[in-house]
Amino acid sequence: MKIALYNLTTTIKIGGVESIVWDIGQRLAERGHTVTLFGGNGAVNRAIPNVKVLRYPYIARATWGRAAPLRKSLNLLKLLERMSMATRALPDLLAGDFDIVQVFKPYDFPLMAWARRASGARGIYSSHGTDYFPGDVLFRRSIDGAFACSRYNAAMSEARYHIPVSVAYNGFDETIFQPLPPDPALRARFAPAGTPLLLFAGRLVTFKGIDHLLDALVLLKDRPQPHLLLIGEGPHQASLELRAAALGLLDRVTFAGPLPHADLPRYYAIADAFVVPSIAHETFSIAACEAMSCQRPVIGTRVGGLPEVVRDGETGYLVPPSDAAALAERIGALLGDPAERARMGAAGRAWTLEMFTWDRVIARMLACYAQVLGPR
Numbered sequence: 241m242k243i244a245l246y247n248l249t250t251t252i253k254i255g256g257v258e259s260i261v262w263d264i265g266q267r268l269a270e271r272g273h274t275v276t277l278f279g280g281n282g283a284v285n286r287a288i289p290n291v292k293v294l295r296y297p298y299i300a301r302a303t304w305g306r307a308a309p310l311r312k313s314l315n316l317l318k319l320l321e322r323m324s325m326a327t328r329a330l331p332d333l334l335a336g337d338f339d340i341v342q343v344f345k346p347y348d349f350p351l352m353a354w355a356r357r358a359s360g361a362r363g364i365y366s367s368h369g370t371d372y373f374p375g376d377v378l379f380r381r382s383i384d385g386a387f388a389c390s391r392y393n394a395a396m397s398e399a400r401y402h403i404p405v406s407v408a409y410n411g412f413d414e415t416i417f418q419p420l421p422p423d424p425a426l427r428a429r430f431a432p433a434g435t436p437l438l439l440f441a442g443r444l445v446t447f448k449g450i451d452h453l454l455d456a457l458v459l460l461k462d463r464p465q466p467h468l469l470l471i472g473e474g475p476h477q478a479s480l481e482l483r484a485a486a487l488g489l490l491d492r493v494t495f496a497g498p499l500p501h502a503d504l505p506r507y508y509a510i511a512d513a514f515v516v517p518s519i520a521h522e523t524f525s526i527a528a529c530e531a532m533s534c535q536r537p538v539i540g541t542r543v544g545g546l547p548e549v550v551r552d553g554e555t556g557y558l559v560p561p562s563d564a565a566a567l568a569e570r571i572g573a574l575l576g577d578p579a580e581r582a583r584m585g586a587a588g589r590a591w592t593l594e595m596f597t598w599d600r601v602i603a604r605m606l607a608c609y610a611q612v613l614g615p616r
Contacts, residue, residue, distance in 0.1 A: 241339040241609065242274045244361070246348055248325050251295055252282025256526060257344055257368045259501075260410060264342075264366075265291045267411075267602045276336060278329050294332060298325035315373045322347040334359050340609055342366055346376040353382035362612045366605075367397045367405065369523055377401060385612035387605060390545030393523040408605050409548075410524045411598035416502055417533040419589065420509040427510035430494050436466035436575045439511035439536075441504060441527050444474030449517035449541065451483060455564035456517075458487050460572055468493045468515075471507060508534035512581060513574050516540040516550075519561040525549050529596050532556070532588030537581050539570050549596075555588035 250261040261277065269275045269290040276292045285293065301317035304310050310317060322345070333341065333355045341355050342364040352363040367388040380401040387408040388394035394405040431437040442448055450470065457468060470480075470493065477495060484493045499507070508514065514531035515538070516522070522544040529549055531538055538556035540546045552558040557574065559566035574581055594600075 241613075242276075242337060243268055243340045243342065243609075244276050244278060244333060244336060244338045244355075245342050245344075246278040246329070246333070246351065247344045248280040248298060248322055248348075250277060251279030251284050251293065254284060258284070260368065261344060262286050262288065263411060263413075263598060264602070264605070267598050271602070271606075276338070278333065280325055294329070296325045296328040298322075298328070315371065318345075318371065319347045319373050323350065326351040330354060339613060340364055344368060345371050346373060346379075347371060349376055349379035349382065353379045356382050356384075362609075364608065364612070365397070366408075367393055368410075369393070369521075370396060370400075372400060385608045387608050389524040390548050392545040392548065406604065406608055408601050408608070409596055410526050410529070411601035412526060412529050412533060412592065412596055414533055414593060414597050417505055417508075417530040419535040419585075420505050422509045423506060426506060430469050430510070431467045435464045436512045437510060438466050438468045438571065439471070439507060439514050439531070440468070440516070441471040441499075441507070441514075441531075442516075444470065444472050444477040444480060446476050447518060447520045447522075448476075449519040449561060450476070450480055452519070452562055452564045452567060453515055453517040454480070454483055454487055454489060454493070456568035456571060457489055457492060459565060459568035462572060462576070465492060466512070466571070466575060469496055469507070469511070470494065471496045471499050471504070473498050504530065505534050508536050511536055513556075513571065514538045515567075515571070516546060517561075517567060518543050518546065520544070522546050528556075529592055532585075533592040533596075535585035535589045537574060537584035537588065539567065539574065541567075551587070551591060555584055555591050 245265050247261050250258045265275045265277050266288045278294050281295045281297045301321040304317050304320045338361045341352050341361045343352050344366050356363045362384040363382045365383045365386040386405040388405050389410045391407050394407050397405045508531050514536045516528050524545045528538045532555050538550045540550045541561040542558045543561050550556045557570040
């Protein structure tokens with residue numbers, strides 16, 4: 241098949257959806273499909289054999305936002321940003337003779353509809369959130385097939401567009417995220433001998449619920465008290481540092497900053513447990529998936545798609561969001577039971593290999609393609 245993967249931000253920033261687009265392109269090309277990735281005029285790149293990357297100028301949302309009336313709606317700014325690229329990308333999209341035009345944000349529905357009508361390509365929507373805008377439902381008849389990163393996310397799209405949405409989930413690289421022997425020197429940097437070590441990796445933003453994780457640390461009275469290693473960066477970091485200081489936790493929390501993605505398995509290996517205390521917006525949680533693949537039990541919250549990733553009582557524990565006491569109770573129970581940690585870690589590795597490898601995810605995507613294209 242000839243497949244167009246269309247997403248402006250893939251080539252201008254590093255993020256969850258952006259990485260997924262690159263990974264999908266790589267896996268489709270490895271299976272012999274002709275893949276063209278359409279993105280904005282930015283510097284982000286991956287050298288992927290047999291994936292053609294096209295970049296186009298666009299008017300950034302910050303520029304549109306200089307007009308005071310437009311600043312009232314972030315979704316409108318995003319739509320205008322996307323449409324400014326669409327006018328430049330459309331000729332190549334029409335000339336490409338694509339079988340599939342796949343978009344990842346509703347903002348690109350108008351472009352997908354135009355390409356579908358003019359070229360006969362089938363329109364695929366790969367849903368990883370919401371990002372709805374007024375009027376997006378007018379384009380739902382241009383969606384020939386849709387899949388989402390979780391059943392939770394699929395239900396939102398089904399309710400919005402009144403179309404069936406299958407579940408492909410998100411994929412991870414099991415050859416990178418696999419169990420490693422812990423590095424004693426690396427662990428000693430963050431947790432002296434005998435000190436339990438908790439790990440969080442992700443953006444430091446309010447909806448990740450790290451405030452409640454800090455509150456939970458205060459409630460953990462058993463000795464030795466665990467150390468928390470936070471990997472990542474984000475706009476909430478300064479507030480978290482102030483909160484840690486106010487709670488008297490500065491000697492028990494390390495802000496490690498961002499690390500290369502491929503280095504994360506070394507850090508999973510030295511942790512006793514991985515924590516995902518999100519309070520909203522978790523449509524999947526690739527970090528929880530990667531931690532489990534490295535045989536680490538996960539303590540998460542019953543939010544969004546997390547219950548589809550973390551199996552409560554089997555690969556980790558789930559607690560109510562914003563509940564520091566429940567979080568502390570489960571952390572304490574898990575840290576006090578090495579055998580349970582080992583059992584859950586092994587179960588997590590088996591579960592991720594069964595459900596979330598790219599081979600599994602791409603197979604579900606290709607089934608969606610085959611359904612909308614019909615007999616060939």
